[in-house]
Amino acid sequence: MTQDQHPYENLDRMSRAFVARLTGGQSPNAPVAAFANWAGHLARAPGRQLELAGDIGQAALRATAGVLGGAGFEPEPGDHRFEHDGWALPPFNMLKQAQLATEAVWNAATEPTRGADPAAARRVRFLGKQWLDALSPSTIPVTNPEVVEATVKTGGGNLVAGARHLREDMTRLARGERPETDYVVGENIACTPDKVVFRNHLFELIQYAPATGTVHPEPILVVPAWIMKYYILDLSPDNSMIRYLVAQGFTVFAISWINPGRELADTSLDDYRHDGVMAALDVISQIIPDRQIHAVGYCLGGTILSIAAATMARDGDDRLASISLLAAQTDFSEAGELLLFVDESQVSFLEDMMWDRGILDSAQMAASFQALRDRDLIWGRMLSRYWLGEEMPDADMLSWNADATRMPGRMHSEYLRGLFLENRLTAGRFAVDGKVIALRDIKAPIFAVGTEKDHIAPWHSVYKVKLFTDGDLHFALTSGGHNGGIVSPPGKRRHYRLGHRTPEAFYMDPETWFAEHDPIEGSWWEPWTAWLVERSGPNRVAPPGIGRPGHPPLGDAPGTYVLMA
Template sequence: MATISTAQKAKPATPNLPVPLADPAPARHPHAVLDRAARAALARLTGGVSPHSIVAAWQDWSLHLARSPGRQLELAERAQANAGKLGAFAMSEALAREAEAPFAPKAYDHRFTHPGWEQPPFSLWKQGFLAVQDWWHAATDDMPGLAKGDADRARFQMRQWLDIVSPSNFPLTNPEIIQETVAAGGRNLVQGAAHFTEDWLHTLLQTREKPPEGYRVGEDLACTPGRVVFRNPWFELIQYDPRTEAVHPEPVLFVPAWIMKYYVLDLSPGNSMVRYLLDQGFTVFMISWRNPGAEHADWSLEDYRRNGIMAALDAIGEIVPDTKVHANGYCLGGTLLAIAAATMARDGDDRLASITLMAAQVDFAEAGELLRFVDDSQVAFIEDFMWDQGYLDRPQMTRTFASIRAEDLIYSRAVNRYFLGREDLPTDLGVWNGDTTRMPARMHSEYLRGLFLENRLTAGRFAVEGQVIALKDISVPLFVVGTETDHIAPWQSVYKTRLFTDCDLTFVLTSRGHNGGILSEPGHPNRHYRIGHREAGALYTDPETWLARHDPVEGSWWPELSDWLAGLSGEPGPPPVPGRALGAAPGTYVHQT
């Protein structure tokens, strides 16, 4: 077992008032169970979306608009201007004159890329849709007194409704569908109907498609050789086989999020972060979380810390004794790692050599588009939903993430699959993205309330074992990674780790999104990053200023991480003796459905 300092065992002399993660609920009348069952039944009908949150957002918006005659005139003028632009464009189209389109889709919106959308009447339908979209975007902008969350929710919900009626979704108004139907003699519609039936049956029966040939877990994906060296009900610990004759003495422990399977970090051999670090002379361990069921409904966030990260450190200490560990947390795993590290710092546990946080938030005040799904009513609705089934299941989470970019992830895919009759092209990231897991009811409730909704971690109100923890207690070096187009953990939110810590910190901002920005192996085309270093105790710099001061560097950020870890590690020597094998990697938990 790794050596633990005396301070770790000592209890603080000053009493600390406990701040529980989840406030104890007051005693309720037995009839409250009936209420909760009714709400859970309604939640099933709505897919876990709270009708009250929707109504409240629009009520707040409409009441504030009703008392703002100036804003009403502004919107009326915008509608008149948009109609004028649209009329002028239509006249130019009718006279066969060259005219610049007055409205353009967002950069991420690929529904109108087919050349047919530039020809009448499709061009007019496209511009009409974008004109209405532009007006509603302005109409749901901030107003004095209007809650920012309600404005964002109203805008998001209207965008969802507009996406449903987009001309790109209907065969008679989409030139690409018409062209394909004529060319294929209607076979595309027959094939699309077969795809729709297949998908409908999978949804109805809650079954999973088998991964396509060439994308099997353990054979093509998650295929870096290793062994399971520890297992408990929460996770399996994988130790990977060394790929160099000499390795640094300090091992690397990956803590992935349990909302997805771990192997996004060991995807294909060419883009596996695990394999890359092995090739750089590191010993690598990986936590592979269990996919929980209804019987695990009472698993808490504290269970994942204590029986997950801390148990993994104990197991590594048995295999590599008296050696500190480089811990790396991804997404929600990074948030939990920050909690564990702050707790260890408070208790004098000095087993960490460094901490890497990849697309992980410690402060949720600016948590991006997911905030549109979180308020008190919505969280209570989800809690009732989970109370009924014991967990948050795959379809609910998949719908939430897909709706953030519904243009591409829902409607463009539906058009391609159901009207154009095209098969989904498999990719390693796509197969992993579909291999989702469940979230235990208690843990997910604690995460939504304690972290996402109440932001307790950076507010000084997050308690572990009855005592508040503080991120400022962390003294080991930090390597923090944000991604430019992340809609799950926006980089400005990830950057705020600098605001709540005082230790030596390196911040990297990489191109692409939440997953694509992390999977940025050397040699990957069209990748760049920015990197900056803050010495311990230095003054804070806001994200916009930081961005202006750091120029992009072409290529992968992985070598920066490897060099940073090597600089905090000892001289390479013989690889450690591997732990007792309980089975070959990738283990058994990764195959749970």
């Protein structure tokens, strides 16, 4: 009898799955173990304790100076909690300085003590930061001068409006409804003209109608992440990367992943490669035969694309004209704060929860991402919507962000263990069809993009594709975050850095690369499309027909999978 079939083991898994429902999927053992490691080493380090005592005294003096008009604590770049003018006045200035001083002391206290596990110290710091943010005077109405001012001006109207918003949100949450929006998929968002030309159990393949009389001979395949709806790259018309590519004369195809239910619980990570990426390439090769294909992967779509490309290179499949990896990680040793959610205890806990449900629910994943930016996505939203009574802004990306997806349990387990936890892809231990693959086998030119403020795929991690590949590679670092940095059409106030590594060049570390490449004003889309054109055939051709010969389109896009709730 296998371990999964053993009744005692299944009883344990059922018990952990029940606890997971109460904790939102967070393992109670992981933070306890981290705290014990950090606190135990700190308790046995008298010198470190004396140092912290000095830090506390210096922080108190600095905070006092700030209250009296001297050089006190200032928020870090990107921290918008204390921007209102009222924070410069008493008693709010005292609360601000006390909060920032406490945060500074906490950061000092959670520096790893000699012998302690650095990962445990980082997790303790992160968890403490969550509590400090929750208890910050900026999140409490009576200690936030902006809320006090709004309450006085409106006679409490802001709180009445906030109570109405809270009731609406709770009702919507109970009903499982999305926030109201003016954006409708297929009408004013995800509306680039197109057809669904293929469908299997994992994805629909969308072929976009040409917008020019002639096109570049090599088509583009867009592989989005399956943790998001594909139309992050086809938002409203003036914010759509796919529409932009079509306007530049490219024939574009895009994968629209299914929003999986329990019936796909046993779908594997390799199924997403074989029945996803490879199946899409096969269909495109039937529609446009004897042509190489530009492959574009975003986020996890870029990770699975790199796996597919390395496998194709190993097997002698040369159909890829180029590979573009957008905010996509291939090495996970520097995967940022997401690593705080990935250790043996946490992964096992999630596996038991997914064993019970068959899937990872979209709310669970969304909560993890929100925790990484809790000041903006949780407490900032609460401040504006409930305490100030402001209406939620309506934007295409916000509407897309609320359209969450699920993930099959087996696939997510393999992804967390094989890539995040064990980093097999760049450690030479990731096998496809029983044989290990290597990124350095990829010979197609690569264009990799990182974003400066990415909390999901930190640019230092994205940059490491340079360390594990040998071919021609361009790397762009753009302003913005994981989504806003990628969705960066010309005309926005953006900048980027761009570098080129030839096959014979030596490796350059990211800090040196950053220092040696000055920012360029504009959108990285423009040099990227020029790069694609340079790697396309010299003569443009008539647009291909829509769909495979003998297989009429299955319907108008955006199709059916993207509409699955």
